[in-house]
Amino acid sequence: MTSKTRIPIQLQINGRRHELEVEPRVTLLDALRDHLGLTGTKKGCDQGQCGACTVHVDGQRVLACLTLAAQAEGRAVTSIEGLAEGDGTLHAVQAAFLEQDAFQCGYCTPGQIMSAVACIREGHAGSDDEIREYMAGNLCRCGAYPHIVAAVRQAALEVASSMETAS
């Protein structure tokens, strides 16, 4: 048997560097929640099926429950805590979720928002059908789907118009 001691890893999360020692099997989700106290990222199924644990790694949305913390070393991780600006100004997607009342219990919401930010950035929020398809990896047990689609649509329009004013 090979020895399975804890390994030292460095993670870059929301622009800050963290050093921790973890068992190799520790997922990025458990590292965030249990080792770093960043509990905004939720654990739903822990099996890649619900999307509650969605975070960004190097700007891409991924599932933290199926990513080993060690695999994320050297990559830039963004969790829901890192989305708003330093002064507390909400990201357009966060604001749209509030305005459209896109949740009930809120458990799936951090994952929905992280997924939606990426969905818009990828250019996959062009129509309601496209939003439904590309947000399908985020389940909502409360069934807030119509409001979630409305929030993503609103945020996508805002992002597009802010890009126009910027250019």
Place this chain on the structure above:
Amino acid sequence: MRDFSYLRANSIDAARQAAALPGAMLLAGGTTLIDLAKCGVTEPETVVDITHLNGLDGITVDDRGATIGALARMSSVADHADIKSRFPAVSEALWQAASAQLRNMATIGGNLMQRTRCPYFRDPANFPACNKRTPGSGCSAIGGVTRGHAVLGTSEACIATYPGDLATALVAFDATVHLGDRQVAADDFFLLPGTTPDREHAIEPGEMITAISIPASAAAGRSTYLKVRDRQSYEFAAASAAVGIEFEADGRTIRDLRVALGGVATKPWRARAVEEALKGKVLEADTVKQASLLAIEAAVDHGANHYKIELAPRVIARAILKVGETA
């Protein structure tokens, strides 16, 4: 999940060597491996992380065909402009698989190696009998709930469905799996269960998928992937078909046809009998429907999965008519 040691490979050779050691497994996107480790199905001693290797994620497309590195993500291949235009069935098979998050993680190499979704296979604590997991232990599915199980290519030892979408398209268009210097036709890469359902792929310990290549063809250029499932998105196929068509100059007579089935067989299932029956024929709905029935001539059901025998030929016919009609 049992603990393991973690090794980060810094070269292909190092990865191969490390993975050849007993109990070692390659780790790419982790969407199969970590999932199954959590289920207690795979218990690696060591995981060899290959996601930090450089140069294995390229996608090149030219007049001869496409070459896709083993570490290319499903999402990058699905969204690649030349894959979309020259191999639409490949792009469609990929974007209709899993979810956006999973496709950003999952690699093409890992995708080919994904395991069956047979619920008994995935639940060792409650179902110790599974010939695929523990050779000789029996099969819990036979006589159990079989709604998702295969109707083609089954054996007395195992009736588990091969769940992947991409490989169905790869088999239709004669793709090749590159294992370093060695190459295997995609159709031969996936093994029938027979008496050894634990052996699923023509790959040996210490080998690694480095790339896949797909030859260009007119049929691949005019192709589609039709996936029918229990919900509209984020679900494995109940039945699916990768279909490509090439017409003679008259625009109606079929010169070349490719048909492969997913979700109904123990491996990605090329339906050559359907192809042969329709080559040289004029595209016409009744002819196509009749020929599609040839795909399920050898099908055997286990009760609850009987619907797949009805569904599969309909999916084939719909896919052929769809690619055929978009002139």
